[in-house]
Amino acid sequence: MVRGQKRKFPDDDDRSSRPAKKIKLFHHVHNDEEQASSSVETSKVSSSKNLEGCSDEKEKMCTRNGKRKATDDGNVPPVHKKKRLDQEETKGGTKNSVGEQRCEFQAKYVEQEELRGGQCGKVFAGYRKEDKFPVTIKHIPKRNVPFKVKDENGKRISVEVAVMLKFAAQTPGSGGTSAVVSLLDWFDLRKELILVMERPVPAVDLKQYIKENGGILAEETAKVILKQLIEAAKELEDKNIFHRDINIENILIETGSDVPRVRLMNFGISCFFKKRSFYSVFCGTLCYSPPEWFMGQCYRPGPTTVWQLGAVLYETLHPGLFFDTGLALNDLLEISEELSENCQDFLKMCLDLDPKRRPILKDLLLHRWFR
Structure with a gap:
């Protein structure tokens, strides 16, 4: 990777023995360093400290066009940085x-x-x-x-x-x-x-909950879950926390009562953000990544969270279909016409390819689908 410079190639003899590779280059985006603050509230660290997240069933990445980066907490840290943890x-x-x-x-x-x-x-x-x-x-x-x-x-x-x-x-x-x-x-x-x-008992993650309910949730049940998710996301936003990886495997559903209760988990790649924060290094489940990252390698906390909430809702209401941002980018993501008109409208608003046209979290709660 280079920044604003052309790559230097070796002599012709060396080049001829290597297969040609097409490499897409782009610049680091302002405020990307805020992915990991050096203070719980406001401080910063260098953007070179981005690491990969991971998942058992879905590919998760902290990447720039598929490239991974290590940090000072990598497998072989410099000797002068290694500290004893006796205390x-x-x-x-x-x-x-x-x-x-x-x-x-x-x-x-x-x-x-x-x-x-x-x-x-x-x-x-x-x-x-x-x-x-x-x-x-x-x-x-x-x-x-x-x-x-x-x-x-x-x-x-x-x-x-x-x-x-x-x-x-x-x-x-x-x-x-x-x-x-x-x-x-x-x-x-x-x-x-x-x-x-x-460990809430009894409880299963949303992926298993959907499976146990025949691979699809009733629209009214999905509405109850989505409303709680939005409220949880709003609570995080109010505390300047960006989860970054909201998906059906990171949502726990308590099943001990008639109404399912939502619990959000897995904050390993979350971060603290500021009002104008935006990022060029994607961290999370790749198929849930916002389209603006694919198109311009830049994304913000609020619109990304709304996109991921829309992705979760899509998977709860479309049996046998897994959400993939690539399908949306190619206009291949179909919303079921069997859903209510208000539900379809809600999905379309969350999954708008233009992040500027997506509603903010507090406006989602005012949507007519929840009335």
Whole structure:
């Protein structure tokens, strides 16, 4: 990759032995560095610290036209930047050695069966020993922590931790009232980060929920879910948090009552943003990426979130069809005429190819489909 310069080719003898490659070049866009703030609220770090996200079933990327970048938290960091983690600070104060932290984790929680795993880490079911409260335990190798920010004490912590701390339940272990799954505890060890989160029971992700309901949701059920999702996204926006990867696998549906309750999870590639923030490096599930990134390698938090909400709604209401931005760009994304006129209008507004014509989140809640 180069910036505003032509590539230099080797001598003709060397060039003849190499296959020709067509490389598309583009410039870094202003404010892309805000993908990972160096402060929980406002500070910045260099845009060179973008990392890849990942998923088990859908391809996720932090990429510039497919190119991936490493950061100072990569597999082989420079020697002068490598720090010992004998002393770790957490939200509850200072913990001692890594060994003591691990002992504390084992003393407080029981880890059970694996729920899912992948290159980014593994997720296990479990419970808290003192009251048998069900928890989800997430193990993330340090090399796979995408972004870090500075907390109020100046310590660098995972942005996933920073984001979830804002939505932690008022009383730890109560399950909380936020649409965001609550973070109960976290342990920053030498080689891995362990997050302990509440585990709503019974609950399944939206992908499984759709499958269990015959591969399609009734429009009224989809409406209930979408309204909660928009409210959750608005809550994030009000706190200057950009989730970046809203899709049917990152939405949890509590099924213990007549009305499904939405919980949003997986904030590993989220970031804090400012009013004028925009990005050229895409992070998230590629088939949910906004069309403006494909067309101009530039996207903003608000319009991107609205696009992804529209993509989620599309998949809940069209059996057997998976959303793909590429289909929309080629005018091949068909909206079912069996849906109500208001629902079709809502989908078309969210999936407008022009980000400037998409409604903002608070206006979505005023759409006549919700009346």
